[in-house]
Structures are given as C-alpha cells and as structure tokens.
Amino acid sequence: xxxxxxxxxxxxxxxxxxxxxxxxxxxxxxxxxxxxxxxxxxxxxxxxxxxxxxxxxxxxxxxxxxxxxxxxxxxxxxxxxxxxxxxxxxxxxxxxxxxxxxxxxxxxxxxxxxxxxxxxxxxxxxxxxxxxxxxxxxxxxxxxxxxxxxxxxxxxxxxxxxxxxxxxxxxxxxxxxxxxxxxxxxxxxxxxxxxxxxxxxxxxxxxxxxxxxxxxxxxxxxxxxx
Numbered sequence: 001x002x003x004x005x006x007x008x009x010x011x012x013x014x015x016x017x018x019x020x021x022x023x024x025x026x027x028x029x030x031x032x033x034x035x036x037x038x039x040x041x042x043x044x045x046x047x048x049x050x051x052x053x054x055x056x057x058x059x060x061x062x063x064x065x066x067x068x069x070x071x072x073x074x075x076x077x078x079x080x081x082x083x084x085x086x087x088x089x090x091x092x093x094x095x096x097x098x099x100x101x102x103x104x105x106x107x108x109x110x111x112x113x114x115x116x117x118x119x120x121x122x123x124x125x126x127x128x129x130x131x132x133x134x135x136x137x138x139x140x141x142x143x144x145x146x147x148x149x150x151x152x153x154x155x156x157x158x159x160x161x162x163x164x165x166x167x168x169x170x171x172x173x174x175x176x177x178x179x180x181x182x183x184x185x186x187x188x189x190x191x192x193x194x195x196x197x198x199x200x201x202x203x204x205x206x207x208x209x210x211x212x213x214x215x216x217x218x219x220x221x222x223x224x225x226x
C-alpha cells in the first residue's frame with residue numbers, strides 16, 4: 001500500500017524531531033568533564049583556598065635577569081594593575097590547547113645538555129628544545145598572543161615531587177591559581193600539584209618577584225583527561 005504524502009511527511013518530521021531530542025540529551029564526555037571541572041574550581045574559589053598566599057618581595061632568578069639582558073623588549077614594560085582571567089569554558093579550552101601544544105612541540109633536554117652551562121638559561125624554544133623554563137616562557141608568550149593579560153601569566157619557581165628545582169607557569173583566574181606544567185598535560189589548581197612553591201613574578205611587574213613558601217596540597221588528577 002502506498003502512503004499518502006501527508007502521512008509520509010508527518011512520520012518523517014516526528015522521527016526527525018525525536019532524533020534531535022535524543023541527540024541534545026547526550027552531552028559529550030569532554031564537555032561534561034569540563035563542566036564538572038569548572039564547578040569544582042568555583043567551589044574551591046568560594047572557600048578562598050584556591051589562590052596561593054603571596055609574601056614579600058624576594059630575589060629575582062638569575063635566569064630571568066639573563067633573559068631580560070638578552071631580550072630587553074620582553075622586560076622593559078610598564079607596571080600594570082593586577083588582573084585575572086575569567087575562567088570561562090572557552091578560556092579553559094584555550095589554556096588546555098596551548099599547554100598541550102607547548103608540551104608536544106618542544107623536545108625535553110636539560111639546561112646543561114642544551115646550553116653547555118650549569119647557569120640557568122631562560123629563552124624561547126628557538127631550536128625546538130629546552131627544559132621547564134623554555135616550556136613556561138613559551139606558554140606565557142602564546143597566551144599573551146591569544147589575548148590573556150600579562151599580569152595573570154606568572155613565571156613560578158617550585159620544588160617538584162622529587163624536591164628538585166622546577167619552573168611552571170601560574171595563571172591567575174577569577175576561580176583561583178592554575179598551573180601549566182610541562183610534566184603534566186592536565187591543567188591543575190596550584191593546590192593539586194604537591195609542589196613546594198618558592199617564588200613567582202609579581203602580577204603588577206614581571207621584573208619583581210614575590211615569595212610564596214608553601215606546599216601546593218597533594219598531587220592529584222582532577223579529570224579523566226586534560
């Protein structure tokens with residue numbers, strides 16, 4: 001029996017609407033994980049525990065001073081009011097993309113093997129290689145180019161889980177301090193790293209460094225994927 005055009009059209013529309021409804025109910029695992037992650041960060045922010053306590057001014061790392069000597073335009077910048085990144089889903093996505101881009105595009109090599117010196121050498125990955133300082137500086141550069149405020153992107157010196165010196169990038173957000181790390185692809189709050197935080201750049205002036213001297217909680221993963 002041949003269906004009438006009216007019945008065929010009604011059946012097709014009913015099936016199409018049902019398909020759309022079913023699809024809208026299935027959020028992607030990545031989107032669901034990101035939503036949960038943002039909610040967790042908001043809860044931490046409400047307790048005031050998601051930002052490291054900043055101390056007095058302290059010594060500036062030799063590596064930064066040497067970097068400024070070789071690249072003066074990077075450091076001859078005006079002091080600016082402190083600023084934070086609004087942690088939207090879009091900005092979190094940019095942070096993850098840039099963190100992974102740097103982690104995957106730079107070949108890890110020790111400072112001594114790379115530069116032939118025990119003195120810290122900070123630079124951009126001009127030859128595609130480097131240690132933790134090169135990763136952090138590159139992420140800082142890429143995020144500034146993406147429109148993130150300089151005052152929210154802070155080079156930070158820590159002791160890692162093996163009590164060895166390590167450099168990461170701290171990103172100040174409205175929901176707390178996040179860490180971009182070449183040892184871990186996942187973006188984590190500072191207090192989920194287990195690192196001992198020593199010092200970092202001042203938000204107002206990158207050439208001024210402030211002490212931290214506090215443990216960043218215990219190391220843990222926050223989501224199935226970064």
